[in-house]
Amino acid sequence: MLGAVQLGLLAACVVLFVPMGMAGWHLSRNKMLFFSCALFITLAVGVHLTPYFPSISAFLSASEKLKKSDASDLLNGSWVVVAGDSQSRLMVVSLLELIMGSEGVEKIKGDLFKRHSDYSVMVEEIGMRLDFVWAPYVANLTEFMTRYKGSKDFPDIVMMGAGLWDMLHVNNVTEFGVSLRVLRDNVLSLLPVSSSLDAGDGGVSEPKPSHLLHLFWVGMPTLITSMLNTAEKKERMTTAMFSSYDNELAGSNLLRQSGGPLLKLDIGLLSEFCGPHCTSDGMHYDEVVYNTALQIMLNALLIESNQKPQ
Numbered sequence: 001m002l003g004a005v006q007l008g009l010l011a012a013c014v015v016l017f018v019p020m021g022m023a024g025w026h027l028s029r030n031k032m033l034f035f036s037c038a039l040f041i042t043l044a045v046g047v048h049l050t051p052y053f054p055s056i057s058a059f060l061s062a063s064e065k066l067k068k069s070d071a072s073d074l075l076n077g078s079w080v081v082v083a084g085d086s087q088s089r090l091m092v093v094s095l096l097e098l099i100m101g102s103e104g105v106e107k108i109k110g111d112l113f114k115r116h117s118d119y120s121v122m123v124e125e126i127g128m129r130l131d132f133v134w135a136p137y138v139a140n141l142t143e144f145m146t147r148y149k150g151s152k153d154f155p156d157i158v159m160m161g162a163g164l165w166d167m168l169h170v171n172n173v174t175e176f177g178v179s180l181r182v183l184r185d186n187v188l189s190l191l192p193v194s195s196s197l198d199a200g201d202g203g204v205s206e207p208k209p210s211h212l213l214h215l216f217w218v219g220m221p222t223l224i225t226s227m228l229n230t231a232e233k234k235e236r237m238t239t240a241m242f243s244s245y246d247n248e249l250a251g252s253n254l255l256r257q258s259g260g261p262l263l264k265l266d267i268g269l270l271s272e273f274c275g276p277h278c279t280s281d282g283m284h285y286d287e288v289v290y291n292t293a294l295q296i297m298l299n300a301l302l303i304e305s306n307q308k309p310q
């Protein structure tokens with residue numbers, strides 16, 4: 001069962017942060033107000049209906065749920081790149097299931113889940129290219145971003161996320177903070193000079209139209225320490241460690257929520273709503289969590305694609 005309070009919190013976050021994120025994409029103030037109101041109303045309806053529904057899918061049915069045809073229109077001809085750990089890979093599964101249906105995804109799951117490897121697929125029907133880049137550490141994400149330095153080709157949509165491997169194998173929050181800042185500087189150096197997010201390094205970077213940059217951060221899931229499947233994980237991935245990592249992320253200015261370049265998809269909050277019955281290893285959750293995060297991402301893109309040049 002969902003806590004209405006938590007859902008209200010999510011609603012508040014979406015209402016606040018989605019439009020704030022849009023502001024970085026030069027949405028006019030009127031449009032921002034309009035979308036804030038629209039989101040607020042949809043979410044308010046969602047919150048008031050919760051007592052009658054058992055799961056987050058209820059939240060989804062009350063908000064703007066994009067179906068296959070909508071997503072196909074939105075992503076027609078796009079190049080989508082997802083980089084990160086297994087959480088990011090679960091976002092790929094959700095996206096492909098929405099576009100190709102579950103039978104289509106069953107066929108490619110073997111390749112996609114080949115341990116620790118990259119994966120590419122072209123969805124011919126809508127001319128969408130999707131690349132998954134295995135990048136379990138934040139340092140790997142930095143390496144991934146530097147591929148695009150000086151390159152004219154940049155994906156239309158990038159989703160990335162890491163942190164769990166840093167927590168498990170490095171287990172030093174100071175070093176995590178350092179690698180997040182390095183990543184942030186690398187992402188910023190790829191952004192257009194005219195952007196308000198300009199790092200201030202005086203226009204050395206190639207100008208790119210800002211509408212090409214749809215950057216999302218796949219947040220870490222809520223960890224249920226007692227359910228983790230190795231002794232090492234139980235020892236290192238504690239609630240206290242998780243919150244210090246999460247605070248480090250918030251303080252790194254990587255996310256739009258703190259003036260940075262990436263819009264966070266809050267897997268932590270969504271997985272917390274879903275709770276222990278949505279996971280068997282305390283870390284990887286049922287697809288409803290990632291499907292919801294995907295809907296939040298698509299809604300953000302929809303708002304963006306609706307606007308006309310001023």
Ligand SMILES: *[C@@H]1O[C@H](CO)[C@@H](O)[C@H](O)[C@H]1NC(C)=O
Binds near residue numbers: 072073076077125
């Ligand atoms: C994708 O876009 C192209 C041209 O913009 C159009 O011809 C095609 O019908 C679209 N396909 C889908 C599945 O929407």
Ligand SMILES: *[C@@H]1O[C@H](CO)[C@@H](O)[C@H](O)[C@H]1NC(C)=O
Binds near residue numbers: 137
């Ligand atoms: C990711 O980074 C780690 C540590 O920096 C490195 O050892 C590893 O080879 C990298 N993996 C990939 C896939 O780039």
Ligand SMILES: *[C@@H]1O[C@H](CO)[C@@H](O)[C@H](O)[C@H]1NC(C)=O
Binds near residue numbers: 174175
């Ligand atoms: C964490 O990393 C920092 C910087 O590399 C280092 O100074 C510090 O000693 C490390 N802390 C622990 C507990 O290993």
